[in-house]
Amino acid sequence: xxxxxxxxxxxxxxxxWSIFSLVVFFIxxxxxxxWVVVVDKDYITKMKNIPIEENKSEYNxxxxx
Amino acid sequence: MEIEKFSYDNKIVKAFIIAAVIFGLVGMLVGxxxxxxxxxxxxxxxxQYTTFGRIRPLHTNAVIFAFVGNxxxxxxxxxxxxxxxxxxxxxxLSWIHFWGWQLIxxxxxxxxxxxxxxxxxxxxxxxxxxxxxxxxWVVFGINMIGTILKRRERHLYVAIWFYIATFVxxxxxxxxxxxxxxxxxxxxxxxxxGVQDALVxxxxxxxxxxxxxxxxxxxxxxxFLPKAANRPVYxxxxxxxxxxxxxxxYIWAGPHHLLYSTLPDWAQSLGVxxxxxxxxxxxxxxxxxxxxxxxxxxxxxxEPVLKFMVVAVTAYGMATLEGPLLSLKNVNAIAHFTDWIxxxxxxxxxGWNGFLTFGIFYWVVPRMWGTKLFxxxxxxLHFWLGTLGIIFYALPMYVSGVLQxxxxxxxxxxxxxxxxxxxxxxxxxxxxxxxxxIGGTLYLVGVIIMTYNLIKTAYAGKFIPDEAAEAxxxxxxxxxxxxxxxxxxxESKPILFTVVALVSILIGGIVELVPTFLISSNVPTISSVxxxxxxxxxxxxxxxxxxxxxxxxxxxxxxRSETERYGEYSKSGEFVYDHPFLWGSKRTGPDLxxxxxxxxxxxxxxxxYNPDVASPGTIxxxxxxxxxxxxxxxxxxxxxxxxxTVGVPYEEGYENVANDDLDKQASxxxxxxxxxxxxxxxxxxxxxxxxxxxxxxxxxKVEKTASTQN
Numbered sequence: 001x002x003x004x005x006x007x008x009x010x011x012x013x014x015x016x017w018s019i020f021s022l023v024v025f026f027i028x029x030x031x032x033x034x035w036v037v038v039v040d041k042d043y044i045t046k047m048k049n050i051p052i053e054e055n056k057s058e059y060n061x062x063x064x065x
Numbered sequence: 066m067e068i069e070k071f072s073y074d075n076k077i078v079k080a081f082i083i084a085a086v087i088f089g090l091v092g093m094l095v096g097x098x099x100x101x102x103x104x105x106x107x108x109x110x111x112x113q114y115t116t117f118g119r120i121r122p123l124h125t126n127a128v129i130f131a132f133v134g135n136x137x138x139x140x141x142x143x144x145x146x147x148x149x150x151x152x153x154x155x156x157x158l159s160w161i162h163f164w165g166w167q168l169i170x171x172x173x174x175x176x177x178x179x180x181x182x183x184x185x186x187x188x189x190x191x192x193x194x195x196x197x198x199x200x201x202w203v204v205f206g207i208n209m210i211g212t213i214l215k216r217r218e219r220h221l222y223v224a225i226w227f228y229i230a231t232f233v234x235x236x237x238x239x240x241x242x243x244x245x246x247x248x249x250x251x252x253x254x255x256x257x258x259g260v261q262d263a264l265v266x267x268x269x270x271x272x273x274x275x276x277x278x279x280x281x282x283x284x285x286x287x288x289f290l291p292k293a294a295n296r297p298v299y300x301x302x303x304x305x306x307x308x309x310x311x312x313x314x315y316i317w318a319g320p321h322h323l324l325y326s327t328l329p330d331w332a333q334s335l336g337v338x339x340x341x342x343x344x345x346x347x348x349x350x351x352x353x354x355x356x357x358x359x360x361x362x363x364x365x366x367x368e369p370v371l372k373f374m375v376v377a378v379t380a381y382g383m384a385t386l387e388g389p390l391l392s393l394k395n396v397n398a399i400a401h402f403t404d405w406i407x408x409x410x411x412x413x414x415x416g417w418n419g420f421l422t423f424g425i426f427y428w429v430v431p432r433m434w435g436t437k438l439f440x441x442x443x444x445x446l447h448f449w450l451g452t453l454g455i456i457f458y459a460l461p462m463y464v465s466g467v468l469q470x471x472x473x474x475x476x477x478x479x480x481x482x483x484x485x486x487x488x489x490x491x492x493x494x495x496x497x498x499x500x501x502x503i504g505g506t507l508y509l510v511g512v513i514i515m516t517y518n519l520i521k522t523a524y525a526g527k528f529i530p531d532e533a534a535e536a537x538x539x540x541x542x543x544x545x546x547x548x549x550x551x552x553x554x555x556e557s558k559p560i561l562f563t564v565v566a567l568v569s570i571l572i573g574g575i576v577e578l579v580p581t582f583l584i585s586s587n588v589p590t591i592s593s594v595x596x597x598x599x600x601x602x603x604x605x606x607x608x609x610x611x612x613x614x615x616x617x618x619x620x621x622x623x624x625r626s627e628t629e630r631y632g633e634y635s636k637s638g639e640f641v642y643d644h645p646f647l648w649g650s651k652r653t654g655p656d657l658x659x660x661x662x663x664x665x666x667x668x669x670x671x672x673x674y675n676p677d678v679a680s681p682g683t684i685x686x687x688x689x690x691x692x693x694x695x696x697x698x699x700x701x702x703x704x705x706x707x708x709x710t711v712g713v714p715y716e717e718g719y720e721n722v723a724n725d726d727l728d729k730q731a732s733x734x735x736x737x738x739x740x741x742x743x744x745x746x747x748x749x750x751x752x753x754x755x756x757x758x759x760x761x762x763x764x765x766k767v768e769k770t771a772s773t774q775n
Contacts, residue, residue: 022338024572025313032309036302048301050148050222051291 072531073146077159081139092127093509100502109686114178118612122189123177131170136422137281144288150536154211165201180610192253195243206232213559217536223304227284234276242269248707259640268319275315293370299356311346316573321392325622327637340392347385354378369444373424380416402652405466408459436526443518450511457504461497474626487655591638594764599727604757618649619658632659661763667741669755691751
């Protein structure tokens with residue numbers, strides 16, 4: 001804990017925290033958007049139908065074919 | 066592949082629904098009572114157990130944790146089993162969860178009117194109850210994760226992600242915010258002090274809204290709205306972006322509750338930026354919900370379930386646009402501490418949480434009892450009463466909020482405050498408060514009608530305790546279809562998913578909280594600020610017990626309108642010994658941070674006994690019991706020791722002589738009262754409260770006097 005405390009106290013300007021937070025979020029969000037764009041369409045269709053087709057017992061194995 | 070037969074547990078869902086309806090009625094009735102108390106103070110009945118300050122937290126806890134909490138559990142237990150094609154992990158755990166939660170509610174219902182409270186909003190319950198909440202929450206988590214592990218559906222539908230995020234985040238929030246030092250079995254002091262306590266509390270408070278009132282309900286929306294509309298969610302891609310960006314951003318936004326406070330500027334700015342960014346995922350979710358109904362809007366006209374859900378999702382959209390706007394500093398300067406905030410939370414609470422719950426109950430109950438809804442006409446009546454109730458609640462409160470702010474800030478041509486006496490601004494908005502109470506009544510009548518309708522529905526059908534189902538088991542070895550590391554992989558590994566969700570919310574929490582805790586320059590100390598005297602500690606605890614913080618802030622913002630009215634604006638260093646902080650979030654009465662030495666002891670004495678005599682027309686209740694009950698001096702030593710443990714610099718051994726100092730200070734106050742021909746025993750609770758009030762905000766005056774003399 002002391003180690004963390006000392007290194008944090010060595011941070012020159014506290015502003016770095018807000019910039020760091022924005023950068024982390026930006027990278028995360030870009031990666032997420034990229035994944036959502038390239039994701040398999042069949043998978044999306046199957047996923048969105050889970051609540052509607054939950055009573056059809058054959059459905060759950062179809063993903064694993 | 067062989068098909069397995071099993072059954073869904075409807076009994077536990079039924080129990081949670083019944084609890085939600087009962088506590089919904091009780092919580093809303095208490096809400097209506099406190100709304101009326103603000104217009105007719107006689108309804109406080111001069112009884113300590115029914116006074117506004119004590120039962121306001123009873124209302125908030127009842128509607129949030131009892132009504133909404135039980136509704137969440139009912140919906141999660143219903144949808145989780147069906148989405149995963151399995152019965153709950155363990156029936157015994159389900160019932161431990163149910164009864165444990167109801168016992169916690171019972172404990173809250175007993176302790177809050179008794180004045181046993183930490184005073185931290187939505188976290189008022191004392192430490193033994195806090196521990197019980199943590200344990201029962203873990204039981205819920207084990208049951209949920211266990212169910213996920215024994216599932217027959219490979220991938221986790223988006224609703225379940227929201228449930229997992231809810232479980233993980235509420236656990237973190239509750240544990241971090243509940244760090245407290247016990248004094249007795251039912252009394253503790255927050256581990257944190259002043260500005261740090263405020264930051265932790267509003268990091269918790271804001272995210273309690275996010276992860277108790279929003280994420281589970283989004284999960285419920287993603288399951289029940291497609292079910293009720295009988296069509297899949299509009300965009301599953303959008304739901305993925307919605308989920309990750311929402312949980313990631315929400316956790317950072319807490320400091321927007323502390324704008325213009327003594328919180329460091331960088332933390333305030335961080336809160337504002339992330340709050341504005343929240344519009345994107347929130348509206349993404351709202352549009353996803355509404356667009357799910359594309360091509361089915363004709364059914365919304367006939368189907369009460371869909372009507373409730375449409376208004377719920379729309380209210381979510383309104384509240385989540387308003388929230389970020391309120392977090393802008395210029396808007397916040399107007400809205401904070403006013404009725405505007407009350408309107409905002411009730412659009413969310415009555416509209417989003419209430420209406421989605423009602424829609425789900427109207428959909429689920431007929432199915433669990435194998436029948437049709439008893440009366441669609443009554444459901445429609447409920448819908449219109451509820452909608453009108455929300456409008457009659459919210460509109461007058463918006464008007465009242467803006468009016469309050471304008472009056473608080475209005476200067477005349479000579480540069481003096483037009484409404485110099487705070488009470489004048491309170492009295493002006495009373496008619497609007499009365500209309501608000503009418504709105505609340507309409508809403509409550511709607512819920513009573515729903516209760517009747519659901520009971521009749523249940524009697525008309527036959528309850529199906531165990532609903533038969535069948536599905537193939539999962540293959541032992543699973544290969545991701547597209548190969549490589551993808552979101553599909555994450556969804557098929559629930560533990561990994563939970564960890565990633567936890568890391569997402571922890572990043573925000575750590576970046577936000579850690580610097581304030583570890584870098585001392587964030588809380589500048591003021592040498593003249595000294596710890597409270599033993600009598601003041603006792604008085605402060607009475608202030609906490611009576612819930613004074615419900616109506617009085619202790620935070621003067623750096624605006625001319627506030628410094629003119631109250632005095633010097635508040636500094637971080639003034640709160641370093643405040644365990645807990647008592648900044649408050651609403652000004653029904655004036656700010657009290659500089660009340661010390663402003664009035665005489667006699668004025669406070671008379672004012673607390675009969676506020677109407679000291680301030681004619683006031684809506685503040687009387688506190689006659691403070692003039693009968695005696696200060697519990699047996700607790701003084703324990704309080705000193707506990708406060709020393711959390712960092713207040715009382716000398717070692719001071720607890721042994723603390724009561725001598727207490728007696729001396731109390732006698733001095735009693736002596737001053739005697740000069741005004743008031744005979745009061747120095748042991749009375751009111752003496753301690755007067756001591757505390759007279760101390761408030763005076764420490765920096767000492768410094769000023771000293772520097773003037775130099």
